[in-house]
Amino acid sequence: MLNTTSVKTIAVLTGGGDAPGLNAVIRAVVRSALGRGLAVWGIRNGFGGMVENQMCELTDVSVAGILPRGGTMLGTTNRDNPFNYPVSRNGQVVYENMSGQALANLRQADIQALVVIGGDGTLKIGAEFYQLGLPVVAVPKTIDNDIPGTERTFGFDTAVGVAAEALDRLHTTAESHHRVMVLEVMGRYAGWIALHAGMAGGADCVLIPEIPFNLDSVIAKIKERQERGRQFSLVVIAEGAYPRGGEISVGRIVEGSQEKIRLGGAGEKLAREIERLAGIESRCTVLGHVQRGGTPTAFDRVLSTRYGVAAVDCVLAGAFGNMVALQKNRIIRVPIADIAGKAHNVTADDELLRAGRAIGICFGD
Amino acid sequence: MLNTTSVKTIAVLTGGGDAPGLNAVIRAVVRSALGRGLAVWGIRNGFGGMVENQMCELTDVSVAGILPRGGTMLGTTNRDNPFNYPVSRNGQVVYENMSGQALANLRQADIQALVVIGGDGTLKIGAEFYQLGLPVVAVPKTIDNDIPGTERTFGFDTAVGVAAEALDRLHTTAESHHRVMVLEVMGRYAGWIALHAGMAGGADCVLIPEIPFNLDSVIAKIKERQERGRQFSLVVIAEGAYPRGGEISVGRIVEGSQEKIRLGGAGEKLAREIERLAGIESRCTVLGHVQRGGTPTAFDRVLSTRYGVAAVDCVLAGAFGNMVALQKNRIIRVPIADIAGKAHNVTADDELLRAGRAIGICFGD
Amino acid sequence: MLNTTSVKTIAVLTGGGDAPGLNAVIRAVVRSALGRGLAVWGIRNGFGGMVENQMCELTDVSVAGILPRGGTMLGTTNRDNPFNYPVSRNGQVVYENMSGQALANLRQADIQALVVIGGDGTLKIGAEFYQLGLPVVAVPKTIDNDIPGTERTFGFDTAVGVAAEALDRLHTTAESHHRVMVLEVMGRYAGWIALHAGMAGGADCVLIPEIPFNLDSVIAKIKERQERGRQFSLVVIAEGAYPRGGEISVGRIVEGSQEKIRLGGAGEKLAREIERLAGIESRCTVLGHVQRGGTPTAFDRVLSTRYGVAAVDCVLAGAFGNMVALQKNRIIRVPIADIAGKAHNVTADDELLRAGRAIGICFGD
Amino acid sequence: MLNTTSVKTIAVLTGGGDAPGLNAVIRAVVRSALGRGLAVWGIRNGFGGMVENQMCELTDVSVAGILPRGGTMLGTTNRDNPFNYPVSRNGQVVYENMSGQALANLRQADIQALVVIGGDGTLKIGAEFYQLGLPVVAVPKTIDNDIPGTERTFGFDTAVGVAAEALDRLHTTAESHHRVMVLEVMGRYAGWIALHAGMAGGADCVLIPEIPFNLDSVIAKIKERQERGRQFSLVVIAEGAYPRGGEISVGRIVEGSQEKIRLGGAGEKLAREIERLAGIESRCTVLGHVQRGGTPTAFDRVLSTRYGVAAVDCVLAGAFGNMVALQKNRIIRVPIADIAGKAHNVTADDELLRAGRAIGICFGD
Secondary structure, eight states: OOOOSOOOEEEEEEOSSOOTTHHHHHHHHHHHHHHTTOEEEEETTHHHHHHTTOEEEEOTTTTTTOTTOOSOTTOOOSOOOGGGEEEEETTEEEEEOOHHHHHHHHHHTTOOEEEEEEOHHHHHHHHHHHHTTOOEEEEEBOTTOOOTTOSOOBTHHHHHHHHHHHHHHHHHHHHHHTOEEEEEESOSSOOHHHHHHHHHTTOSEEEOTTSOBOHHHHHHHHHHHHHTTOOOEEEEEETTOOBTTOTTTSSOBOOSSGGGOBOOOHHHHHHHHHHHHHOSOEEEEEOGGGGTSSOOOHHHHHHHHHHHHHHHHHHHHTOTTEEEEEETTEEEEEEHHHHTTOOOOOOTTOHHHHHHHHTTOBOOO | OOOOSOOOEEEEEEOSSOOTTHHHHHHHHHHHHHHTTOEEEEETTTHHHHHTTOEEEEOTTTTTTOTTOOSOTTOOOSOOOGGGEEEEETTEEEEEOOHHHHHHHHHHTTOOEEEEEEOHHHHHHHHHHHHTTOOEEEEEBOTTOOOTTOSOOBTHHHHHHHHHHHHHHHHHHHHHHTOEEEEEESOSSOOHHHHHHHHHTTOSEEEOTTSOBOHHHHHHHHHHHHHTTOOOEEEEEETTOOBTTOTTTSSOBOOSSGGGOBOOOHHHHHHHHHHHHHOSOEEEEEOGGGGTSSOOOHHHHHHHHHHHHHHHHHHHHTOTTEEEEEETTEEEEEEHHHHTTOOOOOOTTOHHHHHHHHTTOBOOO | OOOOSOOOEEEEEEOSSOOTTHHHHHHHHHHHHHHTTOEEEEETTTHHHHHTTOEEEEOTTTTTTOTTOOSOTTOOOSOOOGGGEEEEETTEEEEEOOHHHHHHHHHHTTOOEEEEEEOHHHHHHHHHHHHTTOOEEEEEBOTTOOOTTOSOOBTHHHHHHHHHHHHHHHHHHHHHHTOEEEEEESOSSOOHHHHHHHHHTTOSEEEOTTSOBOHHHHHHHHHHHHHTTOOOEEEEEETTOOBTTOTTTSSOBOOSSGGGOBOOOHHHHHHHHHHHHHOSOEEEEEOGGGGTSSOOOHHHHHHHHHHHHHHHHHHHHTOTTEEEEEETTEEEEEEHHHHTTOOOOOOTTOHHHHHHHHTTOBOOO | OOOOSOOOEEEEEEOSSOOTTHHHHHHHHHHHHHHTTOEEEEETTHHHHHHTTOEEEEOTTTTTTOTTOOSOTTOOOSOOOGGGEEEEETTEEEEEOOHHHHHHHHHHTTOOEEEEEEOHHHHHHHHHHHHTTOOEEEEEBOTTOOOTTOSOOBTHHHHHHHHHHHHHHHHHHHHHHTOEEEEEESOSSOOHHHHHHHHHTTOSEEEOTTSOBOHHHHHHHHHHHHHTTOOOEEEEEETTOOBTTOTTTSSOBOOSSGGGOBOOOHHHHHHHHHHHHHOSOEEEEEOGGGGTSSOOOHHHHHHHHHHHHHHHHHHHHTOTTEEEEEETTEEEEEEHHHHTTOOOOOOTTOHHHHHHHHTTOBOOO
16 A cells, blocks of 8 residues: 555554553554554553653564553553643642643654544544544454444454353353352443353353343243253343343442443342342352453454554555444444444344344343 | 244254364254244264264253353264265175165154255255255354355354464464474465464464465565564464465375365475575474364354354245355355355455555465 | 272262362262272262262263363252251251261162262261261362362362463553552462462462451552552452451451351452552452363363372272372372361461562562 | 572573473572572573673563563573584584683673573583583473473473363364374373373373383274274374384384484374274374463463572572472472483373373373
């Protein structure tokens, strides 16, 4: 691909929670950019590093050996927003718009374009910088697979794999002890991890945020299994799943808006309810951060590499303001503006849901 | 899905080489068929078991616990073809058409439809039975991902994962010893495993059957790395890859037709040539059957489950003569007849090839 | 080994929490007993099944394929004690001594000796039956490695492996986010899992029940790392670890005796304290039951097999009342009576503790 | 531990084939040395780097993050011997004694003691330097576990784990296809890997160099299984195993001394013989270098760390000329001189052999 722009130097940053594959994207950006005559700078710790001018040039050596490693060699943070940035004024922390400083730092290093790897929060900031005239290309990142415009985000396959392996382990202990094992997985707003891992790990019930669950259905499923001589059950619950009509007692507390949702303990509470109502020993495991760390699966490494190369393709083609995405198994470009404020959730007609029902999974409805 | 046919009992068999996910397909076929009022029989050891009447009914209990297991609970074989079946006549083995016997066995058990899980050889036999009037539905199976009409076959993701993990292991030993490590992976006619695993495992060269390779390019790549201080290289070669213009010396011997290709030793020969020509210690590892056994990845378990459910959907809809397939991330149906005699290979414009080149992988051309 | 006893038929049961390797022990007991002319019966669900007469003969086929599987094919439970067994009398559950019934069931099936696989609770019951004249041989089982008389219990290596892999995953996310990651692992009374996993996973602090910890030391360690530019730390805490002088606020509540300890939340509380006192984002992961399920490591499979064979050796030699054990890398026999009421804990002079200190691990003292 | 010597600076090198855990030893040496006031230098590429003066100081930062990584950060080689070192004289390569140069390089960097991590070849060179007055401490390293004086070398547990996992994968494909699967594992002179992996992976036959095998016994075992309805078998063969009385046809060719043994193809030849003699499809997999690369198991990381700390203990105590070793589960010191020219092999009375026989494994005798 020829460079149809005047861009000679690009920068790359990672923002938001980490996901397996971040390093693979960075490596692909660096290697494909260098291979086509561009220089590449890395910005440390997300947008905060852009404000603080924490940048250094990346070479082939910088990215040697990082492909199989989890995390991000650039560091990341869920917090810093240059448009509302914490600064110390007279001994007090106040929040100011530091985007001008951030842009000045890029200019000073002669950086003409920015590759932003991140989730919705990060992409939103990227879109704002694009509005201000910075040539931005985005790479979608979220464990939860809930970024619209793309069928698959990197890191998701790894998270599903970790959760499915946990289910394999819980399966044998559940069966030996005649217990219900509840596994709480990531997914505040979207149930993709729970749905895929539950299907891969042979779960009997899968509870997701998109389907407020009926506890009676869950209990009925467990009892029906007992009657058939299956003295144990496996339940997967997304952290953001909650009972129908009872948004408060189990799962999450909605305080007005999606942004303010407080989560925690969905799995633990469910296990206690099952024990109480079904009269069968129940235990809960919360996988937590184990899902987002560590070496990515082969699938995620390939997808990350494709994304990284495609992001540099966008730069060379001058196709700024876009996010690279996977649709129908092909890498395409989607305007970042088109995905702002939208969600990618499991829908009622999702083929996986239907397949799950066909093999007898209870979704709590 | 309502049963729009008069089918009350179906049978399922697995044929050809095994692949991780076979049991997951069988489980999904059984569970979704039972859930919709069908009875299911399992035929042992592929089409041979249909001739020999090795069948038994499958229940929920039959498939309990098989989801994570490699292999096939039904057994399989690469050999038996009812249309040309070895029988003992007067102490001698002769080959006869036993398809009538096979069909009679199904009739006797009151089986009205057959789900065939297999690769090209198995699908061809399935198509012949369909021509004879047997209602057949096919599920594509091959480690190599080279069945046309579907973007992905189950088992492929697992094979790629095993190969990529082997590359991770070889990477550290190659780097410590300043060696070239050659990994030979499966893929007689198609380079999908080599391409995906090579990209996932950070290979420097990837040699596939679709691109007869130029040994000079491989040597040049290795030397160029040495000059940059990278004293080791990783090379992935598909078992069916061969050098340009030298089909005989390395890789395979073509004896007139694709069917008669003799393979063996592609990786070993390559390692010796690299050692001789580049003057750097080289070692070869042949993964072999380790790629096709063992527990499937979460991805393959989900895909297998989707296929199994979709196959029963075909039965209920009376959509016989079809293979279920994945296209654009959706499960669809493809007439088995349409795929006969066709291949699914890496093409010159494949996005993965281009991405690989962009990050500096040498494909030997 | 010749059979020096008149034993012709033995039984085997598994009791207490499950541990990876239980099936491997059962398989070794069955195969080595059959190979030496004994018949073997399996008792289901621990000592409860002995009372309820849930037994069946085990053959070579019964144990085919179980070596790599987690859990126990015989089922288990932490509860049933024949000497104090729940029975329904006039609609009420009362506890009675049903040991006579249990012994009668064995006699009726012509079983002359019993192999008991279990932890301290199970071994205690086994010892009582031995006192009553039943020829008993014991195999030590506990994830926690805290059974006295043996250097290593099976399942421990697997649990350590699972915990160390979790640390590997948490490492990359901690480093990318500049966080403290706390991993809570099993170990109510003994810190072996925390000690081994912490050392294997590169933990900076390891907190174990044997060393009531000083929170200030932990905070100091984390801050010292920050000053050296290491913006993250990994902390492993055994579920039974608690702060010095503050047995109540974090960790466990002692209500008079070891038996009544209530645990829960040690890791979560610690993470919150670290965040408050060190001013660095902290997150906790509780591995829970994932540590005890799933396929055993090669090490545990070998150890389990050795134990199973050695248990049958005891039977043939008439060496009843013994537990097989590992001491100085050899399998020996220890009288069950000798280990009753004793513990196997990390001691102040343990070489691993000293090695840990030498490489800079903080043990909170 | 107090420094009872005048040593202020030590060096560390790794020699011979790499093994999982090398980096963990280096890390433990560096961290425990720094923690006790010593400086540490790393010598690159084994003894060759000592001649060529390829050395640099190692700090806490040098070893950050290397614990889970395979290979050796210092590089290694199987070749260079300073006492017989290849030098170019008048355009020709001649071999000269360069040990004086090597010692001079250490003196110049003010290095007073050397930690050598390696196998028998490396230890022998270390012993020679010790004879010349260099304070040397050795750490035993070999995948094969065949260094005398120590019960366990690091890397062995990882190699066994890789081989056992391969057996798990081959198991399912063997069972599905009714085949014999032969797995060739490392072990030229010692059968430890084959013995442990075979027991862990449920092998039916295990062939090791210590027991020249009788092919008839192997065939008989396979046929006996077939008669019991087990239509498949798993065979593990060490690369150095050979048939009784037929040292030439399969396995290795003895040309006068152990040093000159030529190996190769033991597994492949065995598979062909089995197919011919037992009339059952047989396939061979050669694991090769995959066994020695990649991340070490938790067990190996802990053992490596213990060894590294103990080596520095030796330095501080002035206990030079020793190898650290594991005996009866404790770290001890063994004079390097005591182990020269000795071997550590499986002996006829090894408990594992007896346990293997008890559960029905055929060792070919």
